[in-house]
Amino acid sequence: MLVVRRRAGQSVLIGDDIEIQITEIGPTKVTLGIKAPKTVAVMRAEVKLTREQNAAAAEAVPPDSLAKLASALRLR
Amino acid sequence: MARPIEHLEQYASQMPHCETKYFGTAVYEDSAVLQFPAGLPGFESEARFLLLEQPGQRPLAFLQSLATPGLCFVTLPALSIDPSYELEVAEADLDLLGLDGRSPPRIGGELLCLAIVTVAETGITANLLAPLVINTRNLRGAQAIAPSRGYSHQHPLGEAEEAPCS
Numbered sequence: 001m002l003v004v005r006r007r008a009g010q011s012v013l014i015g016d017d018i019e020i021q022i023t024e025i026g027p028t029k030v031t032l033g034i035k036a037p038k039t040v041a042v043m044r045a046e047v048k049l050t051r052e053q054n055a056a057a058a059e060a061v062p063p064d065s066l067a068k069l070a071s072a073l074r075l076r
Numbered sequence: 077m078a079r080p081i082e083h084l085e086q087y088a089s090q091m092p093h094c095e096t097k098y099f100g101t102a103v104y105e106d107s108a109v110l111q112f113p114a115g116l117p118g119f120e121s122e123a124r125f126l127l128l129e130q131p132g133q134r135p136l137a138f139l140q141s142l143a144t145p146g147l148c149f150v151t152l153p154a155l156s157i158d159p160s161y162e163l164e165v166a167e168a169d170l171d172l173l174g175l176d177g178r179s180p181p182r183i184g185g186e187l188l189c190l191a192i193v194t195v196a197e198t199g200i201t202a203n204l205l206a207p208l209v210i211n212t213r214n215l216r217g218a219q220a221i222a223p224s225r226g227y228s229h230q231h232p233l234g235e236a237e238e239a240p241c242s
Contacts (some may be wrong), residue, residue, distance in 0.1 A: 017128045044223070045223060046206070046222075046223045049196070049206075050219065051117040051118035052118070053194060053205075053229045054192065055118050056194045056196060056204070057194040058147055059194075060097070061153040062195070063098070065200070066136065067132070069193070069233065070134065070136050073135060073152070
């Protein structure tokens with residue numbers, strides 16, 4: 001992984017048409033500005049995780065595993 | 077409200093109903109429909125859901141899409157998985173839920189917090205990273221991604237409980 005030090009206002013280029021600018025640095029978080037072509041999907045990593053997890057959760061669940069899960073939860 | 081039993085079927089046929097993924101046809105009242113104005117990540121166009129419960133399967137609750145019969149998420153109250161679960165709701169999600177954010181959102185009272193369950197071959201998990209938050213006052217909901225609490229999108233369930241005590 002490439003690690004670079006940047007100050008607020010500075011940016012990093014990825015390829016010819018993606019620019020990531022450090023717009024603000026706070027005590028616990030940084031704010032980034034991202035310029036990218038419309039064809040490039042830009043999203044927070046946890047949104048991608050959630051999309052993938054939602055897709056997996058939408059798969060059919062065998063009824064017996066639901067019943068087992070429900071009874072295991074009640075026994076706790 | 078008492079109704080003669082022979083009219084029940086006719087009464088039901090006049091009410092809105094939908095096909096569900098797990099429970100056949102469900103009859104519901106419009107006032108029970110949950111609105112997810114932004115949908116769910118990956119299911120952005122799904123804005124209307126019903127929350128269904130089965131007596132034998134509590135505390136499981138089922139989030140059934142009204143538009144897509146084959147889409148139903150199995151959920152559990154986040155607090156039933158982790159009694160100390162702390163809710164984190166981003167500003168954009170507060171807006172979707174119709175909350176002003178003046179006081180920190182808390183589970184209980186007007187807010188319901190449900191984790192989506194995934195049943196995979198590798199085990200059963202719940203997504204505590206991104207719980208469904210539902211405002212029971214206005215029936216608006218959002219999947220509130222909570223990245224700063226360190227919760228997992230695949231919190232293990234099931235197997236761990238079935239293991240014998242050592």
